[in-house]
Amino acid sequence: MTASPITGVDAEARVNEAIDKLLADHPPGSTEPKVFWGAQFDAGLAWVDFDEGYGGLGVSPRFRELVTRRLNDADAPMWNRVANILGIGMAAGVLQTHGTDEQKQRWLRPMFVVDEVWCQLFSEPGAGSDVAGLATRAVRDGDEWIINGQKVWTTLAHLAKWGMVVARTDPQQPKHKGLTYFVVDMEGDGVDIRPLYQITGEAEFNEVFFDDARIPDANRIDDVGAGWRVAMTTLMNERVAIGGNTPPRSSGTIGIAMDTWKQSGSGDVGDRRELARLWGEVEAMRLTAIRATENMQAGVPGPEGSTGKLAWADLNKEVTAFTVGMMGFEGATIPEGYTLEPTVYDTRMTERILSPQRWFLRSRANSIEGGTSEIMRNILGERVLGLPGEPRVDKNIPWSEVPRG
Amino acid sequence: MADAITFARTDEQNMLASTVREFLAATVDYDAVRTMSTTDNAFDAATWQGLAEMGLIGLHVPDQFGGAGFTAIEAGIVFEELGHTLTAVPLLSCVMASTAILAAANDEQKARFLPWIASGEKVATLAVFEESHDNDPTSSATSLTQQDGSFTLSGTKRYVTDGPNASLFLVSASTPDGGALVLVDSDSDGVEVIPTHALDPTRPLAEVRFDHVSIVAADVMQGAGSGIRTAIDMGVACLANEQVGGAQWCLETSVEYAKTRFQFGRAIGSFQAVKHLCADMLVAVEHARSVARHAAASFDDPAESAIAVPLARSVCSDAFVTAAGDTIQILGGIGFTWEHEAHLYLKRAKSASILLGSVYAYRDRLADAVGI
Numbered sequence: 001m002t003a004s005p006i007t008g009v010d011a012e013a014r015v016n017e018a019i020d021k022l023l024a025d026h027p028p029g030s031t032e033p034k035v036f037w038g039a040q041f042d043a044g045l046a047w048v049d050f051d052e053g054y055g056g057l058g059v060s061p062r063f064r065e066l067v068t069r070r071l072n073d074a075d076a077p078m079w080n081r082v083a084n085i086l087g088i089g090m091a092a093g094v095l096q097t098h099g100t101d102e103q104k105q106r107w108l109r110p111m112f113v114v115d116e117v118w119c120q121l122f123s124e125p126g127a128g129s130d131v132a133g134l135a136t137r138a139v140r141d142g143d144e145w146i147i148n149g150q151k152v153w154t155t156l157a158h159l160a161k162w163g164m165v166v167a168r169t170d171p172q173q174p175k176h177k178g179l180t181y182f183v184v185d186m187e188g189d190g191v192d193i194r195p196l197y198q199i200t201g202e203a204e205f206n207e208v209f210f211d212d213a214r215i216p217d218a219n220r221i222d223d224v225g226a227g228w229r230v231a232m233t234t235l236m237n238e239r240v241a242i243g244g245n246t247p248p249r250s251s252g253t254i255g256i257a258m259d260t261w262k263q264s265g266s267g268d269v270g271d272r273r274e275l276a277r278l279w280g281e282v283e284a285m286r287l288t289a290i291r292a293t294e295n296m297q298a299g300v301p302g303p304e305g306s307t308g309k310l311a312w313a314d315l316n317k318e319v320t321a322f323t324v325g326m327m328g329f330e331g332a333t334i335p336e337g338y339t340l341e342p343t344v345y346d347t348r349m350t351e352r353i354l355s356p357q358r359w360f361l362r363s364r365a366n367s368i369e370g371g372t373s374e375i376m377r378n379i380l381g382e383r384v385l386g387l388p389g390e391p392r393v394d395k396n397i398p399w400s401e402v403p404r405g
Numbered sequence: 406m407a408d409a410i411t412f413a414r415t416d417e418q419n420m421l422a423s424t425v426r427e428f429l430a431a432t433v434d435y436d437a438v439r440t441m442s443t444t445d446n447a448f449d450a451a452t453w454q455g456l457a458e459m460g461l462i463g464l465h466v467p468d469q470f471g472g473a474g475f476t477a478i479e480a481g482i483v484f485e486e487l488g489h490t491l492t493a494v495p496l497l498s499c500v501m502a503s504t505a506i507l508a509a510a511n512d513e514q515k516a517r518f519l520p521w522i523a524s525g526e527k528v529a530t531l532a533v534f535e536e537s538h539d540n541d542p543t544s545s546a547t548s549l550t551q552q553d554g555s556f557t558l559s560g561t562k563r564y565v566t567d568g569p570n571a572s573l574f575l576v577s578a579s580t581p582d583g584g585a586l587v588l589v590d591s592d593s594d595g596v597e598v599i600p601t602h603a604l605d606p607t608r609p610l611a612e613v614r615f616d617h618v619s620i621v622a623a624d625v626m627q628g629a630g631s632g633i634r635t636a637i638d639m640g641v642a643c644l645a646n647e648q649v650g651g652a653q654w655c656l657e658t659s660v661e662y663a664k665t666r667f668q669f670g671r672a673i674g675s676f677q678a679v680k681h682l683c684a685d686m687l688v689a690v691e692h693a694r695s696v697a698r699h700a701a702a703s704f705d706d707p708a709e710s711a712i713a714v715p716l717a718r719s720v721c722s723d724a725f726v727t728a729a730g731d732t733i734q735i736l737g738g739i740g741f742t743w744e745h746e747a748h749l750y751l752k753r754a755k756s757a758s759i760l761l762g763s764v765y766a767y768r769d770r771l772a773d774a775v776g777i
């Protein structure tokens with residue numbers, strides 16, 4: 001667990017000093033990305049709020065933004081965060097909160113330098129929003145667990161070395177109680193990965209079949225039966241990773257909308273007003289994210305991270321649909337065409353420029369991935385606002401007795 | 406409208422709807438559509454053949470020219486069914502082309518051109534738009550020039566629906582005497598068809614270049630401006646009914662899934678968030694159906710169709726785009742996959758709201774027509 005963060009001027013000076021040294025010793029222009037990331041990790045600048053020795057300096061998480069800004073300004077390579085988004089954005093936080101020292105030692109550094117890519121195996125054909133209803137079974141066998149079942153929508157599984165997997169270890173318990181969290185070797189025996197193509201033709205995600213795959217008990221995260229707790233940490237981190245970042249003003253899809261407006265040259269007053277309205281909504285969300293980051297001191301993101309995810313999902317869909325609408329007939333074309341191919345996550349991912357039409361299609365997932373907007377609204381209503389929950393038919397009965405349609 | 410508005414269908418019309426529905430249900434093959442989606446020239450040849458055999462390609466072409474002699478109402482019926490199954494056939498293009506010919510051609514030309522189209526022998530399409538923000542298909546940078554009794558056509562048309570599969574183009578061109586519509590065979594020297602990657606690959610698009618193409622006088626239709634407008638209005642009415650069919654598919658698919666998909670031990674349709682999306686979709690589909698049918702029935706009354714056509718464009722475009730988006734949302738992860746049909750409908754919906762001209766332009770027309 002994190003030691004109480006050093007705050008204030010001292011901490012800021014320490015972070016700045018570490019950055020100065022990193023940039024001096026490893027000039028981004030002449031350093032291989034992987035070497036740079038290794039040095040960044042060793043300097044405690046991977047996740048500054050993590051403990052020293054594990055990629056951090058034990059300072060407040062609000063200094064993450066400082067690190068990002070300064071490294072960005074120095075043109076340091078940052079695409080590890082894209083290439084290993086589920087590792088660096090999610091698994092790292094899980095290990096920090098729930099992992100043993102050995103586990104952090106083993107996994108954090110190779111994750112940060114992208115020697116080992118991570119994926120997240122929660123969703124199943126029968127368990128999406130209701131992920132606690134999942135059916136993949138893990139059974140203990142001495143020092144190992146034997147895992148069987150099917151996962152689906154597993155982003156990056158085709159490139160991953162490690163997977164965060166939640167499995168049912170006790171079907172007789174109520175559904176939230178019988179779950180355990182593991183890290184599974186995606187290259188091991190009994191793991192079959194098949195691409196799932198999506199609306200754009202590419203395959204970011206996969207379906208994954210476990211057929212007597214074996215996981216050493218040393219790869220269990222937290223206690224047997226504590227899987228739900230760990231899963232919640234993962235999802236909190238995910239929702240922050242998706243909705244809680246603070247991109248520069250007028251960047252991302254609203255920036256594309258502004259470019260499209262300029263290029264269209266239509267001067268249409270209705271379009272202009274609508275664009276200004278959307279820009280305002282996006283900016284309101286951005287300012288809220290900045291405020292939330294400032295308020296977040298404890299290192300574990302709270303449910304207020306959910307406002308960003310919900311707002312962003314719906315807005316991004318609206319912005320991209322509007323952008324395509326501004327394009328005239330060109331909006332009925334798609335410059336990339338449709339080819340079925342698994343996604344490559346590397347520098348190309350950050351460099352490639354997607355057409356507004358492609359963004360329009362991709363954004364359809366924003367209100368589904370990482371928890372649907374309906375679920376986000378339930379979370380905001382119930383956990384943030386304290387509204388009563390819906391009557392539940394699936395709680396406090398053994399998982400095996402829950403109705404399945 | 407001079408007569409009271411009515412939506413009642415005759416027995417023959419009901420029969421037409423069920424015949425087409427049954428035929429399409431038997432031929433629809435979404436796997437084939439998905440495969441076609443990776444190409445730029447999707448074309449469901451078997452279904453097209455079947456439609457030809459049923460006499461539906463020239464459905465609104467008078468019998469003397471080889472058509473079925475139906476009105477726009479019957480056309481609307483057929484398009485609603487085609488939209489429901491998302492069939493990749495160039496009927497919209499052919500209907501617009503033959504409507505333009507009926508409006509702009511002389512009798513000799515009609516007798517020559519229309520049977521080709523009505524029989525299904527040749528796919529014809531309008532080639533009228535040139536720029537991305539082209540809201541006036543009757544003005545044209547493409548030119549038809551005359552020298553020593555022979556004509557030459559030069560220019561580039563873009564966003565030509567079904568362009569990659571068409572063998573006849575009806576090209577708008579300017580002449581010293583005003584706008585003309587020119588019939589051009591795709592095999593003619595100087596014609597180059599460049600397929601465009603279409604957002605909705607089930608409705609292929611092309612850029613078509615005409616580089617000093619020789620044209621015989623008999624293939625030139627003068628006074629084409631009103632012909633093009635009539636054709637596009639007919640296209641909008643057909644497309645609106647197609648949008649209704651697509652939105653109806655979305656509604657059925659969403660409701661069915663909401664009843665059978667369980668999460669948290671309950672059908673997801675028991676959650677108000679999902680139930681209300683379905684209910685809103687029902688309202689939107691029913692409204693769209695009313696205005697689409699009304700548009701198709703309005704053509705005998707020009708004052709009413711001046712309202713009904715842009716009205717249908719406005720309401721049906723939004724209804725289908727929203728329904729398709731919400732369907733993906735209700736389906737969750739599966740709705741985002743290539744394997745599920747939902748994305749085909751989203752692409753069709755978005756594309757349909759763009760092709761034939763921006764919804765905004767039609768709202769301007771509507772505002773003018775109703776005195777806003």
Ligand SMILES: Cc1cc2nc3c(=O)[nH]c(=O)nc-3n(C[C@H](O)[C@H](O)[C@H](O)COP(=O)(O)OP(=O)(O)OC[C@H]3O[C@@H](n4cnc5c(N)ncnc54)[C@H](O)[C@@H]3O)c2cc1C
Nearest residue numbers: 120122123128129153155369370372374676734735737738
């Ligand atoms: C691009 C993409 C990438 C993804 N990557 C991953 C990944 O890497 N790893 C992973 O584990 N998963 C991943 N997912 C899966 C994602 O988390 C699930 O799709 C999501 O949680 C929804 O589950 P579902 O698809 O089963 O939909 P369902 O849960 O079946 O939902 C269907 C509909 O019902 C609604 N609904 C369900 N329950 C309720 C309720 N209680 N109240 C109101 N409405 C409700 C939903 O909002 C939705 O509209 C990814 C999904 C996408 C689209």
